[in-house]
Amino acid sequence: MSRTTISDRDTDDGDTAEEADGGHGRGLRRALSGVGLLVSAGAGALLAVGGFLGLYLRPTSDDWCALWKARDMGVLGITEDFYLTQNGRVTNAFLTGLLYSDDMRGPKLLPAVLVAALVGGLLLLGRAAVRATALRPAPPTVLLLASAALLSALLFFAGTRSYQVLLWAPATISHTLPSVIGLWAVLGAVRAGRRGGPRWARSAAVASALLTGVALGMLSEPYAVVAGLFAATVGILCLPRLGWARDRYVSTWCAAACLGLLSGLVLLSTSPGARWRRAQHPSEPLSLAEVGATLHDWWRLWQTVGGQWAYAGALAVGVLLGLALASSPAGERSLSLPSPRLLRALALLPLPLVALASLAVVHGLRSGYGDVGWTYARVWTSFLLPLLLALCAYGAWGGHWLGRRVLLASAPGGGRPAARVATLLAVGALAVGSATALVRPVYELTTTTVMRSAAWDRQNARIREEVAAGARDVVYRPYLIGKLTEPLFAASYERDWAARCAATYYGVDRIHLP
Numbered sequence: 001m002s003r004t005t006i007s008d009r010d011t012d013d014g015d016t017a018e019e020a021d022g023g024h025g026r027g028l029r030r031a032l033s034g035v036g037l038l039v040s041a042g043a044g045a046l047l048a049v050g051g052f053l054g055l056y057l058r059p060t061s062d063d064w065c066a067l068w069k070a071r072d073m074g075v076l077g078i079t080e081d082f083y084l085t086q087n088g089r090v091t092n093a094f095l096t097g098l099l100y101s102d103d104m105r106g107p108k109l110l111p112a113v114l115v116a117a118l119v120g121g122l123l124l125l126g127r128a129a130v131r132a133t134a135l136r137p138a139p140p141t142v143l144l145l146a147s148a149a150l151l152s153a154l155l156f157f158a159g160t161r162s163y164q165v166l167l168w169a170p171a172t173i174s175h176t177l178p179s180v181i182g183l184w185a186v187l188g189a190v191r192a193g194r195r196g197g198p199r200w201a202r203s204a205a206v207a208s209a210l211l212t213g214v215a216l217g218m219l220s221e222p223y224a225v226v227a228g229l230f231a232a233t234v235g236i237l238c239l240p241r242l243g244w245a246r247d248r249y250v251s252t253w254c255a256a257a258c259l260g261l262l263s264g265l266v267l268l269s270t271s272p273g274a275r276w277r278r279a280q281h282p283s284e285p286l287s288l289a290e291v292g293a294t295l296h297d298w299w300r301l302w303q304t305v306g307g308q309w310a311y312a313g314a315l316a317v318g319v320l321l322g323l324a325l326a327s328s329p330a331g332e333r334s335l336s337l338p339s340p341r342l343l344r345a346l347a348l349l350p351l352p353l354v355a356l357a358s359l360a361v362v363h364g365l366r367s368g369y370g371d372v373g374w375t376y377a378r379v380w381t382s383f384l385l386p387l388l389l390a391l392c393a394y395g396a397w398g399g400h401w402l403g404r405r406v407l408l409a410s411a412p413g414g415g416r417p418a419a420r421v422a423t424l425l426a427v428g429a430l431a432v433g434s435a436t437a438l439v440r441p442v443y444e445l446t447t448t449t450v451m452r453s454a455a456w457d458r459q460n461a462r463i464r465e466e467v468a469a470g471a472r473d474v475v476y477r478p479y480l481i482g483k484l485t486e487p488l489f490a491a492s493y494e495r496d497w498a499a500r501c502a503a504t505y506y507g508v509d510r511i512h513l514p
Contacts, residue, residue: 029327036146047156054107058460061486115166163449167482193250218265229356485498
C-alpha cells in the first residue's frame with residue numbers, strides 16, 4: 001500500500017523559529033475564530049428566519065391535493081394513489097401522507113427541521129473529515145459551524161427558487177429532504193466504520209445503506225441518479241488494491257447503496273403511476289438535435305449558477321478552515337495521504353462528477369417538462385450540495401497550502417504579518433459578503449410569505465363561513481407565491497387540477513374567481 005506522509009518534524013529550523021511560528025499560528029487562529037463567529041452569526045440568522053417562516057406557510061399548488069387526500073384517504077390511501085395513478089413515488093407519498101395528516105402543521109414545521117438537520121449534519125461531517133486528516137488540534141468549532149451554516153444558507157437561499165427549496169413541502173420532500181437523508185446515511189456509515197468498532201455495526205450500516213437506497217430511489221429520481229453516480233465512484237476509488245482503503249467496508253457500503261437506489265428506481269419506473277405519467281408526457285426520441293438542446297439547457301443552468309457570486313462563499317469558508325489547520329503547532333501534525341496518483345484523482349474528480357450529475361438531471365427535466373424543465377431549480381439541490389461541499393474542500397486544501405507555504409513559513413524580513421492580514425481580510429470579506437448577499441432574497445422571501453399568509457387567512461375565514469352557511473360555489477382569489485401554480489390558472493375548469501383539489505379541500509362543488 002503506497003502512501004505519502006507529511007510531517008512538520010521533517011525539518012528542524014531551531015526552537016526559536018518553531019516558537020515564532022507557534023505564536024503566529026495562535027494569533028491567526030484567534031483572528032480566524034473571530035471571522036468564523038461573524039459568518040456563523042450572519043448565516044445562522046438567515047437560517048433562523050427561514051425556519052421561522054414555516055409558521056406563515058399556507059396552501060398553494062400541490063398542497064391542495066395533498067391536504068384533502070391525506071385527510072380523506074389516510075397515509076396508506078395516498079401512498080396507494082401515488083403508486084397506482086400519480087407517479088409511483090411510494091416513499092414520497094408515504095411521507096406526504098404523514099406530513100399532511102394534521103392539515104398544515106407538518107409543512108409548517110418541516111423548514112425548521114430541514115435547517116437543523118442540514119446544519120447539524122454538515123457540522124458532524126466537517127468534524128469527521130478533520131478527524132480523518134489526523135491533523136491536531138482540530139480547527140476551532142466556530143469555523144466548522146460557520147462552514148455548515150453558510151453552506152446551508154447558500155443551498156436554501158442563493159438559488160432562483162428559495163421558496164420551493166425550503167418552504168414548499170411537496171418540493172422539499174422530493175428534492176431537499178433526500179440530500180439531508182443521504183448526508184446522515186453517510187455519517188452513520190462513517191461512525192460504524194471507525195477503528196475498533198464492533199463488527200456488527202458495519203454489517204448494520206451496509207444493510208441500512210441498502211434499505212435507505214431503496215427508499216430514496218422511490219422518493220426522488222434525480223437524487224437517486226446523482227447519489228448513485230457519487231456512490232459508485234467512491235466505491236471504486238476505495239477498493240483496497242488502489243491503496244487508499246485498508247479493507248472493503250467502504251466499497252461494500254457503496255455497492256449496497258447503489259443496489260438499493262437501483263432497486264428503488266426499478267420499482268418506481270415499473271409502477272402503474274409512472275407508466276401513466278410517461279403516457280401523459282412522452283419523451284422525445286434521442287437524436288443529435290435533442291442532445292444539442294439538452295447540452296444547451298445544461299449550459300444555461302450553469303450560467304445561472306455561475307451568475308450567483310455568493311456561491312464563492314463556500315470556497316472562502318474552506319480557505320478559513322485550511323488556514324486554521326495550517327496554524328496548528330508545528331510538532332503536532334502528521335497527515336497521512338493516499339498515493340500521488342490517487343490524490344490527483346481525488347482532486348480532479350469532484351467537479352467533473354458534479355457536471356455529469358447535473359447533465360443527467362437536466363436530461364431528466366427536459367424529458368419530463370420540455371424546454372423549460374431546466375429552470376426547475378428546486379431539483380438542482382441534488383447536485384448543488386455536492387458542489388458546495390467540493391468548493392469547501394478545495395478551499396480547505398488551498399488554505400492549508402497557503403498557510404504552510406506562505407503565511408507561516410519561516411522567512412526573514414518580517415513580511416509575513418502583512419501577508420496574513422491581507423489574506424485574512426480578503427477571505428473573510430468574501431465569506432461575510434457571501435452571507436450578506438443572501439439578506440435581500442431572504443427579506444423578499446419573508447415579505448411575500450408573511451403578506452400572503454395574512455391575505456390567505458382572511459379569505460380562508462370568509463370561505464369557511466360561507467361553507468358553514470351552506471354555499472356550494474365560493475369565490476377564491478389566487479395569491480401567487482414562489483412561481484407556483486394556484487387554483488383557477490387553467491383555461492378550463494375541467495383541466496384545473498389545483499382548483500378542483502381546493503374545492504374538495506373546502507368541501508364545495510366549485511370555486512370561481514371574483
